[in-house]
Amino acid sequence: MELKSNASQLPIPRLLLLIAPFFFWGTAMVAMKGVIPHTTPLFMAGVRLIPAGVLILIVAAWMGRPQPKGWDAWLWIALFALVDGTLFQGFLAEGLLRTNAGLGSVMIDSQPLAVALLCLWLFQEHIGFWGWLGLGIGVTGISLIGLPDEWILHFFNSDTIVEIFSTASIQQLFASGEWLMLLAALSMAVGTVLIRFVSRHADPVMATGWHMIIGGLPLWGISSAVESGQLQNIVPSDWFGLGYATVFGSAIAYGLFFYFASSGNLTSLSSLTFLTPVFALLFGNLLLQEVLSPLQWVGVSLTLVSIYLINQRETLPGVSxxxxxxxxxxxxxxxxxxxxxxxxxxxxxxxxxxxxxxxx
Missing domain, CATH: 1.20.5 (Single alpha-helices involved in coiled-coils or other helix-helix interfaces)
Incomplete structure (x- = not known):
């Protein structure tokens, strides 16, 4: 299935499938909010990967998809598992403990910029003026969504800018979890690009399932060695959150995402990541009564504009x-x-x- 850069030309069912991973990732963030305080980060990261990988393999086998064959296939899958499984989920889980949730979400969801640069370098994907403008607007939009309002309102104050870029602030940045979130974003970007190479040697759906299992096992191994109390504080409602995050937020979301990424335009697909905090914000407002500020509503609007610009960059004036x-x-x-x-x-x-x- 080929992902066109002009998403408006896609049939409605295919367009819904294209958006589904980002919807599930955003709503899974809402479901996991109550689970995070009751368990440990690496254990939870493994839960999101290993059972989901097993589900993907079962569905792929039922669909008659071939198992990976040969050393080349398994080596690419192992690299894919290390980068997108172990490193991404590990950095993400540990980073969330050390950083503000909103700032962490902004840093993770800015990875389309890294994907665009990698695709420009490796695959010569066209980005152009409208594409870069859309990426910039997208990062601005998710910043308005995730960052505290007082940061944004005082950002253009000269004293604030000097304070942000001071040596002490930079040291504080790397002492906290922000650098882990940056590493997580980079790992996700590299993993998105790697699936293009993996799919040359193995079926992308099968490879997605195996990479989640292989990438999740080290997380559980490290968790058993350095963490404790993984299950003692989990309440029945937490299992529902874990189940939703595993089935919908991992198995279905990753299966669809890497299926599209194996053959489509990665810059356009990755730009839809900007939808993840939008869905998280909207469903947090709907289910958890979280109030959206005016700046956050502006961020939602800018995010939607950015996705339009990136996916329509081939047909906008100048390009056409x-x-x-x-x-x-x-x-x-x-x-x-x-x-x-x-x-x-x-x-x-x-x-x-x-x-x-x-x-x-």
């Missing part, structure tokens, strides 16, 4: 004109070739005729 010019040039070249061919035929036919007259 270049495409039309290229098509016109190709048509003119074809006309010149056809005219040349007719001229050659007119020249060669008399020659052939005179040669035949010379025959006895």
């Amino acid at each position: 004109k270049k495409v039309a010019t290229s098509e016109k040039t190709i048509t003119q070249q074809q006309q010149v070739l056809e005219a040349s061919a007719k001229t050659i035929n007119k020249v060669t036919l008399p020659v052939r005729k005179s040669e035949s007259e010379m025959l006895p």
